[in-house]
Amino acid sequence: MDRSRRLLLGKAGAALLLGGGLAGSRLAQAQTARAAARTVILGQSIPLTGAASEIGLAFAAGCRLYATQFNDANAASGLQLKLVQLDDGYDAQRAAANARTLLVNDKADMLFGFVGTASSEAGAKAAAQQGTVLFAPFAAADSLRTAAHPNVFHVRPSMADEAIKIVRQCATVGQSRIALVGDDDAMGRAGLAAVQQAMNDQKLGALVASALVPTSGGKLDAALEDVLKTSPQAIVLVSLSGTTAEAIRKLRRSGYGGSFMAFSIVGIDPLYATLGKDIRGIVMAQVVPSPRSSAIPIVKEYLAAIDSSDQTPSYEGLEGFIAAKAAGEAVRRAGHAFTAASLQRVMAGMTDYDVGGFRINLRPGLRDPQRTIDLISITADGRVLR
Helix, strand or coil: CCHHHHHHHHHHHHHHHHHHHHHHHHHHHHHHHHHHCEEEEEEEEECCCCCCHHHHHHHHHHHHHHHHHHHHHCCCCCEEEEEEEEECCCCHHHHHHHHHHHHHHCCCCEEECCECHHHHHHHHHHHHHHCCCEECCECCCHHHHCCCCCCEECCCCCHHHHHHHHHHHHHHCCCCCEEEEEECCHHHHHHHHHHHHHHHHCCCCCCCEEEEECCCCCCHHHHHHHHHCCCCCEEEEECCHHHHHHHHHHHHHCCCCCEEEECHHHCHHHHHHHHHHHHCCCEEEECCCCCCCCCCHHHHHHHHHHHCCCCCCCHHHHHHHHHHHHHHHHHHHHCCCCCHHHHHHHHHCCCCEECCCCEECCCCCCCCCCCCCEEEEECCCCCEEC
């Protein structure tokens, strides 16, 4: 074989070896990517029907909106979020059953975004039993923020934070005679405790009256009559939109001219849908920015996602979007191979996470003085004022 032929065959062999090496490298990379791919299951029990369904539906929709965005952005890395949402009808027993189903049958990596105080308590218990976390409960009792619950991580501030903001506002305008009306349930009791503590912190003494009323049974009239006898300057409402709207209408018809203050759990949209123009003048706490303040990066991001969906902006939808983004960020930081323990360590370290012009502290304890809580009022035509 002449020298030129040997050289040509040598080059061809080298090319084959190189090609085989490249093909093998690509195959190895593909196998590594497949090995590293991970779908993280977020198990959510939420009221899609029942008394809190308007809040639940909006919150759930915001969560889905961000999960889709996260998956599109992380398609190449193989890290994906799968949001499994089960309806509990705002019933704690159903939420407890859903929690077991999500953890045992659906193999959820975490419980996420449970709505309601009693439902969140049920979720926290189930998560602890399975050695995982409950992330971003919506309106959970402050008892879930103590050291006894290291597996619960909060995106929204505490009821204590909302209560101190409400009580300080009353004190600022010279209102010291404050009463409270709420639903006779876990949320109402938690709100009552938070407001009483805020009154003590502000050295305003005790509430002049408090009434926790069953949502059925026709006891609201008598309870409001007793509250009015104490001549309160402001009435704090810690209830869903149904009780809140009914109480406001009855109190106004009775001639009450004082202030109404409400916790964020009531929801602007469902309250406006029930009260209409009678919503005027009510002051409400809000734990996320206005969903129309596009100057804030996270709101701009949310509104951009809304544009390609069938959703409309809402406080609850934005909160769901933020909660899912915080969960996605925790998963991203923990990496594809995270364990329940390593994920919990990452979450515990997220004490000053900027979600986009808005600060989140996942491990705040009972109070987070740096957290922004807005007090807003609503006009008769539904406009939001600060």
